[in-house]
Amino acid sequence: MIKKIAVLTTGGDAPGMNPAIRSVVRYGISQKLEVMGVFRGWWGLINEELKPLSHRSVSGIIGQGGTILKTGRCAEFKTEEGQKRAYETIKKNNIDGLVVIGGNGSFAAAHEFYKKFNVPCVGVAASIDNDVNGIDYTIGTDTAVNTALDAIDKIRDTATSMERIFVVEVMGRDSGFIALTVALAGGCEDVIIPERDLDLNAVCHDIVHGNLVGKMSWIIVVAEGAGKAEDIARQITDMTSLETRTVVLGHVQRGGRPTAVSRDIALNVGKAAVDCLIAGKTDIALGLAAGKIVEVDFETAIKKKELKIDNFYKLIKTLT
Ligand code: F6P
Numbered sequence: 442m443i444k445k446i447a448v449l450t451t452g453g454d455a456p457g458m459n460p461a462i463r464s465v466v467r468y469g470i471s472q473k474l475e476v477m478g479v480f481r482g483w484w485g486l487i488n489e490e491l492k493p494l495s496h497r498s499v500s501g502i503i504g505q506g507g508t509i510l511k512t513g514r515c516a517e518f519k520t521e522e523g524q525k526r527a528y529e530t531i532k533k534n535n536i537d538g539l540v541v542i543g544g545n546g547s548f549a550a551a552h553e554f555y556k557k558f559n560v561p562c563v564g565v566a567a568s569i570d571n572d573v574n575g576i577d578y579t580i581g582t583d584t585a586v587n588t589a590l591d592a593i594d595k596i597r598d599t600a601t602s603m604e605r606i607f608v609v610e611v612m613g614r615d616s617g618f619i620a621l622t623v624a625l626a627g628g629c630e631d632v633i634i635p636e637r638d639l640d641l642n643a644v645c646h647d648i649v650h651g652n653l654v655g656k657m658s659w660i661i662v663v664a665e666g667a668g669k670a671e672d673i674a675r676q677i678t679d680m681t682s683l684e685t686r687t688v689v690l691g692h693v694q695r696g697g698r699p700t701a702v703s704r705d706i707a708l709n710v711g712k713a714a715v716d717c718l719i720a721g722k723t724d725i726a727l728g729l730a731a732g733k734i735v736e737v738d739f740e741t742a743i744k745k746k747e748l749k750i751d752n753f754y755k756l757i758k759t760l761t
Pocket residue numbers: 452453454568569570612613614665695
């Protein structure tokens with residue numbers, strides 16, 4: 442029977458990590474578990490930066506973006522020495538299981554750690570990129586999409602008024618999910634994503650033909666993993682002789698109050714992660730798929746997630 446668990450957030454922060462921490466702590470305590478909070482992700486395990494969390498330690502965080510536990514990317518945890526020190530912290534503090542709140546990089550690390558040291562690890566899928574395989578919607582994605590969409594709606598006002606072409610860069614290192622979703626919801630004219638070969642001739646052809654029939658303003662969304670807004674805008678200007686403007690939304694998409702969707706997922710999945718540890722489950726990531734909480738083994742969760750782009754893309758172009 443487990444008595445003490447620890448929770449940590451690792452990788453890029455995502456809005457909704459705080460409600461997930463709140464859920465793990467309060468639900469864990471309700472199940473008579475002691476819950477420790479590890480600070481700064483894997484770094485905190487390596488350097489024994491952890492402390493007990495009480496019901497009150499997580500008061501008032503449900504609506505806050507970021508993570509009260511801090512987070513980061515930790516190269517040291519990829520080393521034998523770093524992993525050994527993390528394991529020593531776990532033994533010394535009598536921790537029976539870990540809740541790892543993060544994305545696929547965090548789960549790859551947790552999987553390695555579990556294989557080597559047999560420490561029960563359950564993942565809570567949180568990443569704005571929505572790139573955890575087997576999970577439809579990660580914590581933070583809905584908030585990031587809405588933040589980007591709000592910006593795009595504002596850009597639309599000036600683009601229409603001044604009849605301009607905008608190239609808007611959104612986050613997504615390896616995934617075009619945010620880009621595709623906001624392009625459709627924002628009525629954007631085109632979208633450039635890492636999962637699809639870029640055909641700038643086709644983009645420019647559409648712009649020029651649009652202009653001939655009086656369509657003078659364009660918003661082209663580009664996922665950061667598919668290219669830089671500046672470069673794409675320059676090439677469009679070179680090919681069409683039309684003026685362009687660029688906006689890079691960047692880290693603004695990682696912050697802000699989590700939406701109701703991000704919070705609901707976080708609160709439900711946080712609780713489920715504690716239940717899994719109590720039930721003796723390990724080496725799995727939890728998240729939402731087809732409206733239900735699913736358990737995906739880490740090995741599957743860290744595989745490249747297929748983004749179903751064709752229908753999405755067709756609809757974006759049909760509705761332009
Ligand atoms: O968390 C995912 C993500 O936001 C990616 O979309 C982006 O490429 C990356 O993190 C940025 O990481 P950092 O904050 O370390 O620059």
